[in-house]
Amino acid sequence: MDSLSPVIGPKLVVPLRSVRRILGPDLPPNLNRICNKNKKINGMHAENTKPRAASSAAAIDFGDRDWKSKYEDDFQARFNIPHLTDVIEDALPIPSTFCLRMRTPTQDFADGYINNNDRVLLKVINYSSPTSAGAECIDPDCTWVEQWVHRAGPREKIYFKPENVKAAIVTCGGLCPGLNDVIRQIVITLEIYGVKKIVGIPFGYRGFSDKDLSEMPLSRKVVQNVHLSGGSLLGVSRGGPSVSDIVDSMEERGINMFFVLGGNGTHAGANAIHNECRKRRLRLAVVGVPKTIDNDILLMDKTFGFDTAVEEAQRAINSAYIEAHSAYHGIGIVKLMGRSSGFIAMQASLASGQIDICLIPEVSFNLHGPHGVLRHLKYLLETKGSAVVCVAEGAGQNFIQKTNAKDASGNVVFGDFGVHLQQETKKYFNEIGITADVKYIDPTYMIRACRANASDGILCTVLGQNAVHGAFAGYSGITVGICNTHYVYLPIPEVISYPRAVDPNSRMWHRCLTSTGQPDFLD
């Protein structure tokens, strides 16, 4: 991507020079900030996933009277959801075997099927100006452009005979509250369609290659109460066999419906598996369910487990607050998950109202110096007597020695900034001769192992059901999500082209700053 190209909204790339051509050299301050911010974010996440190659939006000529309709057509093509019939022309639909159990079905009460042409609007704010807070614009005038995505749900026609289906479920990456709820709902919904052969692949993609691991037969009876505990009934792992080995194994096992629960990495794998299946012309549906406690998947309102994490984090924050408040010059530090995205830290800080400083990977800060975090802690002790800090795990990595260590999936292993901050805080107050009682709480794995709360329980239920509806409808290479409170199907590449991050220019981050009252910690 042209390093001068700002990303104004997700992946809508407008070359900066064309913005400048229209607006002149002086960009509105907001747009300037957007440009700078995105350069920073793209650089920061380069290790993980590269931003998608500039789409045709990069070549938009705003002088063209039809640019808007061309953009909308391009968007529609990008968000088209792949279907088995794209490569298997003779795949014929049959009437759905899914029906709601009504003792007295009436004509008025439709079967509840979704029309294939139903769409959901992805963006709902019509920004009147690029300078409007948090504006996501495509052109310099911030013209309203419609971006429609496919509505999820059961279809009247299906592309699999339930008696011929062997469905497999896998959970990959780290744990996340709600995994069991999704597994449970997939199994229950498959059975309602009439599927008898349902298996779990143990310990992520590794379960396809490790000869000691055997498939776990699944049924409503097996999964009935799994949602009452956290973790994954199937186990999780990072790393594993190659895509072609996975597809070989699926062919051997006779799997023709594959449900993949995981984050960005898992979805990259799922999409590669889908492409390999297409290459082999297999009648096999691959459907993802985004699992990321960090909430770092693009375009969705949220991912399951995130709400639970924010809720559970309150206990740690409250403990840190009580410790800090009860000590003479107490400072509480809480570290929360978020490798490259500070959503949990931001939302947990907002929810608690007890945080004085929230540090996230997306926003740079100084530790030392007249405007640094430590100096502000001193001010807080002087004025309030105590302070509570919430840090996302990916924050402040520039202060820590890099190790080059990677996990089995190739993700960079981070240093512990929470511990570093604790040590630096102690050292700082020691050096300036002020008493400070520093307590550090790292609740990350306790949070991740929780069972889903009620709101995540509902989200998991709907996502699990829709994953099955999507597979039966013949879609493959898709994932399910919630956009503007409606459930949708999205093509996998569009949601994983880079990890979703907190926008430092967003209303939500501004609200967080308003709530904590923290300065910007920059010189």
Ligand SMILES: Nc1ncnc2c1ncn2[C@@H]1O[C@H](COP(=O)(O)OP(=O)(O)OP(=O)(O)O)[C@@H](O)[C@H]1O
């Ligand atoms: N680009 C890729 N292509 C194929 N498979 C991949 C790719 N990236 C990751 N994977 C596989 O996906 C699985 C999970 O990846 P990863 O460990 O990154 O977790 P994740 O899905 O991103 O979830 P989390 O949010 O917990 O990190 C691993 O088995 C890994 O080998």
Ligand SMILES: O=P(O)(O)OC[C@H]1O[C@](O)(CO)[C@@H](O)[C@@H]1O
């Ligand atoms: O220690 P593990 O299992 O590799 O998982 C840690 C990672 O998982 C995540 O929660 C994402 O699932 C990250 O925030 C974190 O870095």
Ligand SMILES: [Mg+2]
């Ligand atoms: Mg990952």
